[in-house]
Amino acid sequence: MKLYYEASRFLDDTKSGSLQNRIFAAARDRKIQSDPKHVYALVLSTLKYRPFLAQIIRKCKLLELEKKSKLTQPLALLLVHDLLLSKGGRIHSKHHPLKDAVIRNKTRLHAELTKLKLKHGVRTLEDLVEDDDTPVRWFRVNLARTTKDAVLAALAHLRRVDCVADIQKGTIYHDEYVADLFGVHPREALVSLPIYQSGDVIIQDRASCFPAFILAPKPGKDKIIDACAAPGNKTTHLAAILGNSPDSVIAFEKNPERAKTLHKMCEKAGALGCIRIQQGDFTKTDPNEYPDVTGLLVDPSCSGSGIFGRGFEENDTEEHTQERLKKLAGFQVAIMKHAMRFPNAKKIVYSTCSVHAQENEQVVVDLLLDSTVRAQGWRVCSREDVIPSWPRRGLVEEFSALDDPQRCADGCIRTVPRQDGGIGFFAVAFERD
């Protein structure tokens, strides 16, 4: 059972560094005794199938039925993984109360797995998990071009479901967190539909829709800078929220090639009347030349560690990873400090598609401890203004240097890749009077 106990420590571990590095470092420091290769393979595969394993465990009421054995959710995920998905369905342990607890429910666990496969029309769970793909295809209605009712009429062939877990081919889910956002099965033929080709709907991960939604600019009142805009997902989302009001978004993009992509995306979204594209380095702008800017969205280059198949190389050294994170965080703090200098800005949203605290909570801490930022009056918006019902918030332990760690952590939003229905993401909003 040692293998499972040791592996369970890495299942919900959000520490920085690749999973492989962390497991091998733990083995080198003698913090784990099992073969790190086995621990890594087990944790990696369990994470891959986690949403399905969690559903099977829930449907079987495994934890409730085996309460006496003190079976925890992480251990249940690992043991059920090996029982249902490993070669020969073998749990690598001699007699142990936890192994017995899972084996007692073997028939029902297998039955739930079969039901799940039937429901999704697949032969193996492997068919459900495409390594580089999202568990849900999210798309938002492009209010710059059309209305929600028109899009729903075009998708009337899809059956409405009320829960993300119920999404399967032929169904559509209306998101409960972001307005005008919908989810379908990743293999739903969305891109061949006229509503996609015309730009009436825009495919965008749910978490990536959080920043513009949190910034919540008011049509006719606000003028927004998108500091790092290409390819333009959040820029066009801002335009949609602003009802395509003329000249209300300025989109900066440093890279000339990416600025062209940004232009194409804004054009397809029908939002060029609302968005002014400025190819160049945002940090070189003079904030005093933008007295009418009321808000900024800062979504800078990051490690991309929340995106499937991206981020750091699994065999990168811990030292190199830390070095790269430090460099990225330095840039992220600098670009945010520049954004905070805009004289009439009242709200700024910062976001990354990284799972590393160095690029997320630690950037927020660095900013809040900065004397200039303090003098400018910036503070983290409280949870009630930042999708309060979203359950996963910032990591409170990262804010220990501040007076109000819980308030700051609650003001941040995190998503865990796949488990939260899409990419790994971080967002926080700053405000001042």
Ligand SMILES: C[S@@+](CC[C@H](N)C(=O)[O-])C[C@H]1O[C@@H](n2cnc3c(N)ncnc32)[C@H](O)[C@@H]1O
């Ligand atoms: C994470 S991507 C932005 C994604 C975009 N917000 C979206 O949702 O589609 C970061 C972008 O910022 C650009 N960038 C990096 N540094 C910049 C700077 N100093 N000024 C303007 N753009 C910058 C990068 O070239 C890259 O295209």
